[in-house]
Amino acid sequence: MSQALALYGYWRSSAAYRVRIALNLKGLAYESRPVHLVRNGGEQHQPDYQALNPQELVPCLVDRGQVFTQSMAIMEYLEETHPLPPLLPADAAGRARVRALTQLLACDVHPLGNLRVLQYLGSTFQADDAMRGEWSRHWISEGFRALETMLAGNVATGRFCHGDEPTLADACLVPQHYNAVRWKLPMGDFPTIGRIVDACQALDAFRQAAPEAQADAPPPG
DSSP states (O other), X not given: OOOSEEEEEOTTOHHXXXXXXXXXXXXXXXXXXXXXXXXXXXXXXXXXXXXXXXXXXXXXEEETTEEEESHHHHHHHHHHHSOSXXXXXXXXXXXXHHHHHHHIIIIIIGGGGSHHHHHHHHHHHOOOHHHHHHHHHHHHHHHHHHHHHHHHTOTTBOSSSSBTSOOHHHHHHHHHHHHHHHTTOOOTTOHHHHHHHHHHHTSHHHHTTSGGGSTTSOOOO
């Protein structure tokens, strides 16, 4: 029997990664439906997937026939429909802070290193791998400098980005940290970020959502 929830994603997609974390933190079972973003020109451009998501992006969540796109909207939907355990604070100020942290990562940093942006840099501006790596490190570093200050300088920061339980901010941070490591960004200037990521990765919900743990991930080596 298929699960009520189905998540279309790609093993290394940061946006899909953050939704997997949120689903796991909520304890929600779901069916994974891989969409390979590179093979055959990108399966996200195929008509059957385009019919689900006209943006031709992942992730896409299907819940009992209803289709939801955009990772932040999907996570807010999960929060509203499955409120326990909460991934947003109870108070308005706390919710605003968590949303600000998530948007710094998901709206300001992540899009600049997205696959289609890096592909465009290569095809239009002849940026090679080294140049794309420098581009990615620059924009992640810009975002992480601000984020480190926001986290280290706020009493609301606890074991996690906000308090001592994971929130949507942590679900966005860990995938972006994965990208930082992938692009070989030195992390010595971001000790608070590193500490929080370590706390997250000690939890099964984060480990099970990791790219290499996905069925569509290539075999190691």
